[in-house]
Amino acid sequence: MQKTKNKRPAPRKPNTPPADKDDILSQELCSLALAQEDDLRHAVRRYLRQGKDAVLYGAIELARGEDADAYRTLKEAVEEDAGTVLLCKGDGPEMEINAFAIPLFVHSLGGLREAEGFQDEAAYAALLDSFTSAGLEGPKARVVLVQHAYDLAEMERISASQLNAMVHEAAAAMMDKKVAEAPALLRSIAGWQPSAFGAADEAVELRFLLGFALKRADDPFYAMPAAGKKQDAWFEARMQRYQDWTVSAAPLVQRCLAGADRAGALRLNFLYQDLFHGALQQGKSxxxxxxxxxxxxxxxxxxxxxxxxxxxxxxxxxxxxxxxxxxxxxxxxxxxxxxxxxxxxxxxxxxxxxxxxxxxxxxxxxxxxxx
CATH class of the missing domain: 3.10.20 (Ubiquitin-like (UB roll))
Structure with a gap:
């Protein structure tokens, strides 16, 4: 009888599945936040560019359960770097572009109709110009405003990496001065949630105006004074300009939200202009x-x-x-x-x-x- 050699048994496959790669990266990013490492912002920006929302949000949730300071640091880093980008083209000055939003509640009879939005080109052009002429943005800033009023569900669906891509698309359109594709921006306009309002119902609906402001990173208009009376006065002046704008721009916003036969009947309650995530939180609250x-x-x-x-x-x-x-x-x-x-x-x-x-x-x- 032919002898057979004893063979080492094949190793058993572990019952525990290997850790997901995104989970590992989330843990590493959370560790950077816990240690307050300088590399944190570089890692956040890299994952934003790569579209790794699962890594970013996973790390935020891990930090939330570990340490309050690390959680706030990481969450603020993701939100800031998603919506604000520094750019430099050739030998030109460093530029900054950020995404801002204005939440507002719209009172109407029967509710807004999405198809009526932003059909008045003259009103849109005047509204766009008002951001700099009224002092919401600096006189040398360039502003674009999306020709769509977002509902809450649309705003909440915009992930950190998608917002970052939208900011880059807006920057390319403004800096290259040519028509560029904007798939992330187009994807953000997903359409409003169905409305249950009848024609005679008094409706109150939350909408967001979403825009992008491009300016020099060292633009003195945006330089906030040191803490004290000068800073208080700076914020008070900024708030007064915004309040004045809500009055002067209201008719333009009405014309951008509804057709000519309904625009004048809309009542608008503006919340404060803020960067994307701050405005979203305001509106949700x-x-x-x-x-x-x-x-x-x-x-x-x-x-x-x-x-x-x-x-x-x-x-x-x-x-x-x-x-x-x-x-x-x-x-x-x-x-x-x-x-x-x-x-x-x-x-x-x-x-x-x-x-x-x-x-x-x-x-x-x-x-x-x-x-």
């Missing part, structure tokens, strides 16, 4: 507050007087301020205001108290400790 007030107001109309109780709602992943509306028969309505790491809880409570007071609810009990 105010949208939540108005939705809560509408629900609570309807409950008060049908059930009569009530009091409010605000408590801390915590899970393993999240925390929120839970707002209960309590009447004679028990709970009438409930809403949770999500808290992010580092949020000013007292400021959030003040906002909730103000909103409840607007509804005539002065009996408010707070039962929580700051998370």
């Amino acid at each position: 105010e949208h939540w507050m108005l939705a809560m007030m509408a629900e609570f107001g309807a409950a008060l109309d049908s059930q009569g007087p009530a009091r409010a109780v605000i408590t801390l709602v915590e899970t393993d992943e999240d925390a929120a301020l839970g707002v209960q509306l309590i009447g004679a028969a028990g709970e009438l309505a409930h809403a949770d205001r999500r808290l992010d790491v580092g949020d000013d809880v007292e400021a959030e409570l003040d906002d909730l108290r103000d909103a409840l007071a607007t509804l005539g609810i002065d009996d408010v009990t707070v039962e929580l400790t700051a998370p």
Whole structure:
């Protein structure tokens, strides 16, 4: 009988699947944030250029559970570098371009119609010019405004890397002075969510004007004074210019949002102009507050007087301020205001108290400790 050699058994395949490459990169990026490494911003910009949103958002979530300072540092780095890009062409000066947005609530009868938006070319041209003539941007800045009013869902779908690509596309169009393809920008205009408003319904809708401003990185118009009275005056002047603009530009925005027969009837409530992510957060926060007030107001109309109780709602992943509306028969309505790491809880409570007071609810009990 022929002898056979004993063979070493084949190694068993591990039951645990290998770590996903994106997960490994997220952990490495989180580690840079935890250590406050100088390479953090370089890594963030690299992943933005490569379109690796999964790596960026994965790292942010890891940092969120590890350390509040690292979380804020990484989140701010991703948001800033996604929406602001420094460029230099040839021997020219260093240029900066950023994405900004203006949230606004539009009151109308029957709701806005997407097909009517930005059909008035004269109004659009005047609105575009107003950003520099009214002092929202510097006199030497170049501004482009997307000819579309974004709804909240469209804004939320724009990822960090897509926003970064949109900024680069806008820069190419303004600096190269030629028509360039803009696939990321076109992809961002996904269309509004369906509306349930009837023709006779009074509608309140959140929309965002989205634009890009290109200027020299050392433009003195944007130089903020050191902390103190001069800085306070600088911000006050900036705010006054914006408030004046909301009055003078309102008719132009109306004409950009609706046809000639409906534009004049629109009522606009502007929130503050900010960089993309700041404006998005403003809009989301105010949208939540108005939705809560509408629900609570309807409950008060049908059930009569009530009091409010605000408590801390915590899970393993999240925390929120839970707002209960309590009447004679028990709970009438409930809403949770999500808290992010580092949020000013007292400021959030003040906002909730103000909103409840607007509804005539002065009996408010707070039962929580700051998370």
